[in-house]
Structures are given as C-alpha cells and as structure tokens.
Amino acid sequence: MPHTTFFNRHALHLKPDPARVIVRPFKPATEPRDLNPTDKTRANHIVDRVLALGTDAAAAQLMDVLDNFQGRHRDLLAIFEARADDMEDALTNHADFSRIQRQLVGAYFLHEYSFEAAALFNPSIVAHPDQGGVALGATRFILSLRAVGEGHVSSLTFRSGTIRADGGIEVDPAARLAAVPRITSRTQGPEGDDVDVIFRKEDDLSERVIFPITESQSNGIEDARFVEFDDNGRRIYYATYTAYRGTAIRSELIETTDFVSFRMTPLRGSAARNKGMALFPRRIDGRYAMIGRQDNENLYLMTSDDLHVWDGGQAILRPQHPWEFVQIGNCGSPIELDEGWLMFTHGVGPVRKYSIGAVLLDKADPSKVIARSSEPLVRPEPSEREGYVPNVVYTCGAMRHKDLIILPYAVSDTYSKLATINIAALLQTLQAP
Structure with missing residues (x-):
C-alpha cells in the first residue's frame, strides 16, 4: 500500500x-598556584576584585549587568543571590558583604548556556x-x-x-x-x-x-x-x-x-x-x-x-x-x-x-x-x-x-x-x- x-x-x-538560554554556574578553572591550600583560590581573587569596587561603583556595575541581561531571564537578582549562596566557600574569607556586593558576586559566577x-x-x-x-x-x-x-x-x-x-x-x-x-x-x-x-x-x-x-x-x-x-x-x-x-x-x-x-x-x-x-x-x-x-x-x-x-x-x-x-x-x-x-x-x-x-x-x-x-x-x-x-x-x-x-x-x-x-x-x- x-x-x-x-x-x-x-x-x-x-x-x-x-x-x-538558561543561566548555569560558572566555575573558574583552577590555576597551578591555587593548588596550595594556604593560597586563595581563583574564585577568591574574583571576589577580592568585586569588594575593591567602591559602593557606588559596585551599584553601577550591578545596574549595568541588569540592563544587559534583563528580559532574558526571570528574577535575575534572585538568581544572583542563589549563586552567591552556592559560593560560600569563596566568601567566608572576606569581610561582610552588602546585598549589592553579594548579588554582583553571584553574577560573576554564572554564564548563559x-x-x-x-x-x-x-x-x-x-x-x-x-x-x-x-x-x-x-x-x-x-x-x-x-x-x-x-x-x-x-x-x-x-x-x-x-x-x-x-x-x-x-x-x-x-x-x-x-x-x-x-x-x-x-x-x-x-x-x-x-x-x-x-x-x-x-x-x-x-x-x-x-x-x-x-x-x-x-x-x-x-x-x-x-x-x-x-x-x-x-x-x-x-x-x-x-x-x-x-x-x-x-x-x-x-x-x-x-x-x-x-x-x-x-x-x-x-x-x-x-x-x-x-x-x-x-x-x-x-x-x-x-x-x-x-x-x-x-x-x-x-x-x-x-x-x-x-x-x-x-x-x-x-x-x-x-x-x-x-x-x-x-x-x-x-x-x-x-x-x-x-x-x-x-x-x-x-x-x-x-x-x-x-x-x-x-x-x-x-x-x-x-x-x-x-x-x-x-x-x-x-x-x-x-x-x-x-x-x-x-x-x-x-x-x-x-x-x-x-x-x-x-x-x-x-x-x-x-x-x-x-x-x-x-x-x-x-x-x-
């Protein structure tokens, strides 16, 4: 037939x-010097750089990220904060974070897929x-x-x-x-x-x-x-x-x-x-x-x-x-x-x-x-x-x-x-x- x-x-x-696209955790590759447990990891280095920004600079940078990615995902700030929660090992060696700094750190450890x-x-x-x-x-x-x-x-x-x-x-x-x-x-x-x-x-x-x-x-x-x-x-x-x-x-x-x-x-x-x-x-x-x-x-x-x-x-x-x-x-x-x-x-x-x-x-x-x-x-x-x-x-x-x-x-x-x-x-x- x-x-x-x-x-x-x-x-x-x-x-x-x-x-x-979705957002996925970004995990920086480990550098040879990071293998020494007494050294800070690459993730810590990234956190240090974020904290070195002044309050106004951090807020401006976070706003720039939101302007760039808003409309591509729901509840971006909540996603950033959740990722920061996952990064506690990299955050414990630092001083207290403001909420803006914490959200900005989360953004640095994500990528679109x-x-x-x-x-x-x-x-x-x-x-x-x-x-x-x-x-x-x-x-x-x-x-x-x-x-x-x-x-x-x-x-x-x-x-x-x-x-x-x-x-x-x-x-x-x-x-x-x-x-x-x-x-x-x-x-x-x-x-x-x-x-x-x-x-x-x-x-x-x-x-x-x-x-x-x-x-x-x-x-x-x-x-x-x-x-x-x-x-x-x-x-x-x-x-x-x-x-x-x-x-x-x-x-x-x-x-x-x-x-x-x-x-x-x-x-x-x-x-x-x-x-x-x-x-x-x-x-x-x-x-x-x-x-x-x-x-x-x-x-x-x-x-x-x-x-x-x-x-x-x-x-x-x-x-x-x-x-x-x-x-x-x-x-x-x-x-x-x-x-x-x-x-x-x-x-x-x-x-x-x-x-x-x-x-x-x-x-x-x-x-x-x-x-x-x-x-x-x-x-x-x-x-x-x-x-x-x-x-x-x-x-x-x-x-x-x-x-x-x-x-x-x-x-x-x-x-x-x-x-x-x-x-x-x-x-x-x-x-x-």
Whole structure:
C-alpha cells in the first residue's frame, strides 16, 4: 500500500533556537598556584576584585549587568543571590558583604548556556494531564524533546500543542524565556542520586528545561521515552532516558504527574546498563513490562515486580530485513490497540541509515510477535537527509488519537517534525514474521 494512503507528514518543523538560554554556574578553572591550600583560590581573587569596587561603583556595575541581561531571564537578582549562596566557600574569607556586593558576586559566577543551539530532536508525545477547555474531539498533548547545546550536552525540554478532532495538529509557540528547576531533595543511593526538582507552576511548559544534575547525567539527559502509565486508575507519566557522563551510560527513570515537579531515579539491574528502554503503559499479569536492547542488536522483553530493578529478558525481535541488518531498537513505549501492542522500531541499514518500522505484539503475551514491517514506514526523504547526523529519522514515542497515530520524529539529529498514521491502514501493511 503506498505510504501516501495512510502516512501524512504535517507542515510543522520544530527547529533549535540559539536565542533561548538558561543561566548555569560558572566555575573558574583552577590555576597551578591555587593548588596550595594556604593560597586563595581563583574564585577568591574574583571576589577580592568585586569588594575593591567602591559602593557606588559596585551599584553601577550591578545596574549595568541588569540592563544587559534583563528580559532574558526571570528574577535575575534572585538568581544572583542563589549563586552567591552556592559560593560560600569563596566568601567566608572576606569581610561582610552588602546585598549589592553579594548579588554582583553571584553574577560573576554564572554564564548563559544556549541549551538548544545545536539540535532539538528525538521527541516523544503524551496526552497533557490538563484537558480543560479543549474543543470536543480534540486532545491537548505534551512533546518532550532532546535539546543539545555547546559541548554536545543534552537536556530535556517540552512543547505543548493540540490534535484537532479532524486530525490536524497545532504546536504552541515556545516561550521566549527558559529556566531550570529548583532542586527540592537529593538522596544518595548505591547506583547514584535520587533527585526531586520543581518548576514554577505559573511558567509556561516550554520554559521548563531539565539540565543534567547528577554525575551520571553530567554529559547529557538523552532520548526520554515518555508514557502515560495507568497505575490502577491513577495516571502517572514515566520516562526512561539515557544518562551519559562522557565515558559511560546508564538507564534512569523520570516520574511526574503534572510536568511541574519531577523525580529522577537511577534504574538498577543488569538491563539498566544499556540504553533505549521503553515501559509498557500498564502492568501485564501484575508485573511491569519493558522493551529494551541489551546486546546492541536485538530487542528484548523484560518484566519486573519492581519498577526500578530490571534484570534478564527474552529476545523477541532480531534484525530480519535489509533496512535493519545492523541493529533494531524500539522507538518508544508500545501502544495498546484491540489487535495487540503496536510498537514502533528503528532499524539501521547500509551506510548507517536509520528508518522507522512497526511491530504488533500479542496483547496477552507480548513476547509473541504477530506481525512486523517488511519495509520502513518512515525513511529519510531527500529533504530530510542532511543535518548533524545525516540519514536518520528517529522517534522516542507516539500516541493514539482516535483512529490515528500521532508520530513526532526527528530529522538527522537536528530538528523535529510530526506525522499522522491511519491505524487500520498501517496494520494492513504488517506481515507475519
């Protein structure tokens, strides 16, 4: 069946915007002479220079900073004071500070970071927890996206939008401002830190940026696969993601009910040492179920009584067709249909070309493959081949809307698009394995 009969690319492009910035701590490099514990550190030298300014000069300098950066961030003075609080080690060796001096010191130990300057890609999509005021037959949604900035550091950001009753899609404009959350608790564990964070509820969803917080995430929070999980009638949003620290990866879990407060927790077990895990939207036979890749080649089904511990697994999908001979992986959490579990997959073929296919798993026993794509559903079009990583289309999760699948996908690890797929027509294209 020609793809044009059931696959519709929408004229929506979510592209990275280097003008969207957050403020991050600036930590001056240690100079050789600073290694002597009896000497002042470079941070102390900067503080000395600020204190050497007269009262009027310090006030004028702070006003100049505010004039220069006001409008780019909310509550700059509060941000400066919070950073000064973090700098107590550098401040204790000095005389008392005026409030202006303290705010100015905080400003010297911050820098702007353009968190999506390089890429905005690998999206997933879920229904918004707030459907109030939505037109009849429409659904408000949340897109999660992987944003990449200087140094190829990945963070998690969001967009909202609406699927109209007729299947049309609208994505809300991104807010001009952006901010990182406040850490409300941090607990050390054997596999890393559990961290709770919260944003200001009044801020727009698109302003919220979850930047790496823990050591395991220090080089990136990558490829979050969000799913709306039915926990015996209680709705929880979970996402598995890859925590990258520059030399190692691990799978971690993020949890939220409102996309205002989030908990981030390392996953434990042998399977958590890999990436690309995706949680089923409900328990199966009383157990949590997950799809993941454990050998960089095949897809495995795993089950567990503990959401945070994943071991073992059963290989259920292996590369079978030329477009997936290099490896096969999941493209987000399975979607429950009457016919079974619909799961999108990615396959890697010649010249490391990434394409997207689909698989139908048995609803009662998802280790059984009912049907799968013999040809890709989505492959890089001529206009989609160029980018940071050429020849790649990729998604981290789709959602159902009536008789359609809403599929956001990334183009060449650079920007994101959206498509709709007719479910009945899609299922007709799948073939027995």
